Amino acid sequence: MRLAELTWKEVAEHLKKNKQLIVPIGTCEQHGPHLPLNTDILVAEKVAEFLSAETGILVAPTLNYGVNLPCDRGYAGTCSTTRELLRGFLGSILAWWKEQGFARFYLLSAHGDPHHIDALETIDPASVSALELYDFDMTAVLEKQQGPKHACEAETSVMLHLYAEKVRRSEMRDFEIPFEEFQPYLRHEKTEAIAGSPGNQGYPTYASAEKGEKIFALMKQQALAWMQKKGGN
Numbered sequence: 001m002r003l004a005e006l007t008w009k010e011v012a013e014h015l016k017k018n019k020q021l022i023v024p025i026g027t028c029e030q031h032g033p034h035l036p037l038n039t040d041i042l043v044a045e046k047v048a049e050f051l052s053a054e055t056g057i058l059v060a061p062t063l064n065y066g067v068n069l070p071c072d073r074g075y076a077g078t079c080s081t082t083r084e085l086l087r088g089f090l091g092s093i094l095a096w097w098k099e100q101g102f103a104r105f106y107l108l109s110a111h112g113d114p115h116h117i118d119a120l121e122t123i124d125p126a127s128v129s130a131l132e133l134y135d136f137d138m139t140a141v142l143e144k145q146q147g148p149k150h151a152c153e154a155e156t157s158v159m160l161h162l163y164a165e166k167v168r169r170s171e172m173r174d175f176e177i178p179f180e181e182f183q184p185y186l187r188h189e190k191t192e193a194i195a196g197s198p199g200n201q202g203y204p205t206y207a208s209a210e211k212g213e214k215i216f217a218l219m220k221q222q223a224l225a226w227m228q229k230k231g232g233n
């Protein structure tokens, strides 16, 4: 159930029974030559839809922007805000809802940039919880990677499962950079593009809809468990 599709009276009525809110957080970010810029938005919204159906908690309109690595600046269409602005902007929105009676917020992000996640986790830890959707053990499903990277075996699989028509299969390119070399980029210290990178990391050519179905099922399962734990019900 979507908050924005209700009238204010319907929201007020809903608030008498349920004071929780799911907020999908996206980002507008390049995902290699084979996935669209809204990949993280699409996945966060799918999980939000599932959680809402399971729990009856409303889903707020998605925030379509977030914090991206400075080294992605050269990939057309990608854009970013800063950690401080994301934290402040979201905090200001949640404050309105809080005044109206919403008491607990679940922020869902399929984008793992450390500054992005830090912004979400530090808004107000007492009422706001943030989940990084790909942050769980998927080694049993992956063949070529130890864990999720970027527009990789894992993320491309999820997209093949959910939105196969949006995946440009003929454009897929595998690209690997050792983690130690990637760390300064991840910490936003190195800002130039990674030499030779098509934008993605890891092995999209090993992706499949079958793997995506398994990863997505695990993602939904752990998101639901997380929500129940945070909500204390």
Ligand SMILES: [Zn+2]
Binding pocket: 031, 039, 040, 110, 111, 150, 151, 155
């Ligand atoms: Zn992504």
